[in-house]
Amino acid sequence: MTGRTGARVLADMLDGYGVTHLFHVPAILRRTMAELEQHHPHIQRVVTHGEKAAAYMADGYARVSGRPGVAAAQIIGALNLAAGLREPFLAGSPVLALTGGRSPATKFRHVYQEIDDLPGFDPVTKYNATIDDAGRFPDMLRHAFRVATTGRPGPVHLQIQGNEGQLDTALTDAGPLVEPRFAQVPPVRPGPLDADVEAVLQLLDNAERPVIVAGGGVRSSGAGAELVALAELLDIPVATSANGKDTIPGTHPLSVGVVGTYSRECANEIVGRADLVCFIGTQTGSMTTHFWAVPPIGTPAVQIDLEPAELGRNYPLRASIVADARAALRRMLALAGTSARASWRDECDRLESAWRERYREVLTSDAVPIRPERIAAELTAGLPGDAVLVVDTGHAGMWMAQFHDITAPGQDYLRAAGHLGWAFSAGIGAKCAAPDRPVVVFTGDAGFYYHLAEVETAARRGINLVTIVNNNAGGNQSKRGFDRAYGGQATEKSREMWNYRDVDFARIGEEMGALGIRVDRPGDLAKALDQALSANRPVIVDVHTDIEVVAPPAVS
Structure with missing residues (x-):
């Protein structure tokens, strides 16, 4: 020995x-x-x-x-x-x-x-x-x-x-x-067969209303730049899964938003009208497709994925590519010609503009209690170009998927795949991985309660993330479901199943070693975010919001 x-x-x-x-x-x-x-x-x-x-x-x-x-x-x-x-x-x-x-x-x-x-x-x-x-x-x-x-x-x-x-x-x-x-991910980058690339490009070239749906595989491959370049070359709008939200800035002219169940309405409308959908690095699961209604089964589709078993799992395909997303997109860029689709682009622009006009009032609302849409808008405007935004599931995921936009290629967007309470702890880990980048968590009070004790962990270790709590003293995502369960409108007593005490998380954060900031008026949100980002210590921003406001449901 x-x-x-x-x-x-x-x-x-x-x-x-x-x-x-x-x-x-x-x-x-x-x-x-x-x-x-x-x-x-x-x-x-x-x-x-x-x-x-x-x-x-x-x-x-x-x-x-x-x-x-x-x-x-x-x-x-x-x-x-x-x-x-x-x-x-x-x-x-x-x-x-x-x-x-x-x-x-x-x-x-x-x-x-x-x-x-x-x-x-x-x-x-x-x-x-x-x-x-x-x-x-x-x-x-x-x-x-x-x-x-x-x-x-x-x-x-x-x-x-x-x-x-x-x-x-x-x-x-x-x-x-x-x-x-x-x-490191990915350790290897399997390349595509040229015949497969040419088949997919031919179908895209022949389509009048194609759309790309980019997923988490594009993100993990680090292929965001190639995705945007291909979309620009072929003049194709891009929707993303929630996992792929940061693969194209939401402010890019070809970006139409997150598609599926936790989605932006215009993204579902555009994908639903497409005559060819190109899935890249997405498993085409129920959340990305709103239970396979967006697009409807039978819509012509092509798919690019690293895992052969995923090709055609949920949508019959006209063509497919087995490859790493970045390797596939780079080869497509090398072999593709340019395309222009002015009428399709105009239709997509109209749908997106109509969505923005429809929700302009709530995105800029000065209502008290604060509306969650206003928080999303302030995060779009106020996050630095290298920020990491970590988002819980449930209503937190709905608000951010619908109303927040990535504004720079250097921003990261991490979202819970399904577990409420994930975001705060995940944000601590994200800050450990990127100590020199601003890391901001968005969660509700229902999600924050899960691992509240980890505020002490962040304070003890000097892990200086910012946590924004959408605090409405309840888990009001449940409101719509209980209304259905009661045949239209739930009883007042049913609220005991999703209402909590009104708790001051800013004060709790202070007791556990963080900086606590309470926000009751929407005009104070930008100032609070600036203060939190410059505090150089863990920060809990406790934003008191309207419990009666629920996220718009997905359209199909």
């Missing part, structure tokens, strides 16, 4: 893969934590107040940096961590989860806190495996990074023997071995 511990191997490999933060709930891999402190002190060990929050932080970190985020928990918290992996699994985000596991010497003897939780990771990971010998740390960790970053990215899980992963104290002859190309 060389005297090298599994902990030293693990610590050296995390460093070799460029990991800068490890989000965890003690106690897990104690010896590894000590090795990190001694040999790799730049890797920050961020202790959270919950395993699910740790997974969300790792997810936010991964989405901003493109590098796998790392989260860890001992065996008793493993399934809490697994619950947090649902989000990066649905979003296609590379996260490495490390947990403790059972020891063969004590299996089936009622060891304290022990349960076989390995099966719980199967539905939410691309790879789920155990490490039962210290000599396997190098090859298992390498494979985990490889799986997390290739194809459609996603979470992986390694269960390390011992309730706290004590296998890391064992000695091994194995040394660290790193494959640097798998430290």
Whole structure:
């Protein structure tokens, strides 16, 4: 034996893969934590107040940096961590989860806190495996990074023997071995076949009303510039999924907004009128297509995706390309001619202008309590060109998808794939990944409550993100659903199922070490945002809004 511990191997490999933060709930891999402190002190060990929050932080970190985020928990918290992996699994985000596991010497003897939780990771990971010998740390960790970053990215899980992963104290002859190309998404860029590219271009050229729907695959490929260039060359309007919102600025003349269920009305109208839809890097799931009504099944379609199994899954295709999004778009740019579609562009411009006129009053409203649309407009106007905006699901996702615009190619937009409460913890991880960029979270009070304790984490670690809470003392996205359940209008008593106490989150933030700013009047929003962005400390901006205002439903 060389005297090298599994902990030293693990610590050296995390460093070799460029990991800068490890989000965890003690106690897990104690010896590894000590090795990190001694040999790799730049890797920050961020202790959270919950395993699910740790997974969300790792997810936010991964989405901003493109590098796998790392989260860890001992065996008793493993399934809490697994619950947090649902989000990066649905979003296609590379996260490495490390947990403790059972020891063969004590299996089936009622060891304290022990349960076989390995099966719980199967539905939410691309790879789920155990490490039962210290000599396997190098090859298992390498494979985990490889799986997390290739194809459609996603979470992986390694269960390390011992309730706290004590296998890391064992000695091994194995040394660290790193494959640097798998430290970043995408590690490889499969190129397209020219015949496939030419077939797609021919269909686009022949279409009178084509539209592109760009998804999260365009984002993870870093293909936003190529997407915009192709749209300009072919004169094709671009709608995006919520995951792909930052692949084209919302202020670009060809951008028509987010399509689907959490969508901008004109985007659905335009995609619904298209005679050819080009899906790029999107799974064409229910949220992007409003349950396959936008566009209707049967609309002529082409699709570009890295995963062959996704081609034609939900829409029959006239042609398709299997390739990395950026590689495919670059080849399309090389082979395409120019096109002009003045009448189609005029029709799209009319629909978008009509939408903006229809909602101009609420976007600029001075009403008190504040309308959420006004918050979205202020974020469009006030966020710096390099800002990261992290958005919760539910009403928060609806308000931002419909009424906020990305204004610069350098802005990032991260949205929850479906888990309320994700955004605040993910924002902490995003700020860890991009400490020199402004990171702004938008959530409601219902979402903020989930992981409120992590305000202390941000304050303790000096993670200086800005969190804007749409505080209407309720989860009023439920209002419309309860009205339906009651046959038209819910009873007053039904409000007990979605109304909360009126809480001052600015004051709570101050008590936990953040700067708290309360906003009651819309005219104060811009000033509050400026103050928050320059505070150089965690900030909670508590915006008190109208509980009776609900987001417009999707059109189809």
